[in-house]
Amino acid sequence: MKLSTKGRYGLRAVLDLAVNYGQGQVSIRAIADRQKISEYYLEQLFKKLRKAGIVQSIRGAHGGYVLNRSPDEITAYEIIRILGETIEISECIEATTCSNIDSCATRPLWIRIKQSIDAVLKTTTLQDMVDDYKKITISKDGGQDE
Amino acid sequence: MKLSTKGRYGLRAVLDLAVNYGQGQVSIRAIADRQKISEYYLEQLFKKLRKAGIVQSIRGAHGGYVLNRSPDEITAYEIIRILGETIEISECIEATTCSNIDSCATRPLWIRIKQSIDAVLKTTTLQDMVDDYKKITISKDGGQDE
DNA sequence: TTTAATGTTGACAAAATTAGTCTGATTTCT
């Protein structure tokens, strides 16, 4: 059970924007370079984020992307959902009834797991993650720039 | 993000044994019929469970499988792990350091999610699940047999 | 107004993983 790269790469990319929030747009190429993710692949992810209103695109020369809201108003939950990740574990969670009555012995467990995952995602904002990250890098060494 | 069938089918199969605990062995065919899972596929899963000591096999005619411990001493966590599910979300959780320093901005989140999933799985025994299941079926109607 | 950089879109291909099947052997009970 693993989150797909959609969720993992996408969150890293958005976090890149969050770090640069307030300092103008960031191009996909810059993110691709820093995060070591294919430029083409990132485009796919940003398409979804833009349609959902998380980011705003600035086209033309020296264009790029900007967060549409402040990082402390965007949760990890939103990003993950928009990118199309399903934290379902099993299909029967969304359905109101199981097709297979026997399989329902496991259903309450899947539901509790989903709830616990959602709780973590919903209470974590991009700002929280940026803060955590800065704390780590600063404690490692003086906080380098490049 | 979904648990693979290994985990979902496997847990259902073991639960079938838990329901019949104390009443002798259960054959793979009987479980396959009840749970609507391929007999061949189940064999693969029971192979792992046997090697890990969760179940005991009784070979020959009228053979089958039996739980090796009481259902309230076996957690969902054990079953899931033995069947080879990795609740890792991202590779970097097991590793002591991330190869990509930038990606680490997401790492604390993945770790917290993993911990919350593990907490649910570790505190749920097979007996808990059987009890939940019985409660549901009884409340639906008088508790049918077939 | 031209040009260059960038975003936009949809289709496609490669790779990896998961799911499932099959064959044949062994064991045990009747």
Next chain:
DNA sequence: AGAAATCAGACTAATTTTGTCAACATTAAA
């Protein structure tokens, strides 16, 4: 001996994920 079950491992099929590409549209700077 024969039937019914597990045991073992190889193999294939299907699906999903991941990544690439080409053509086009838009914008900003020169």
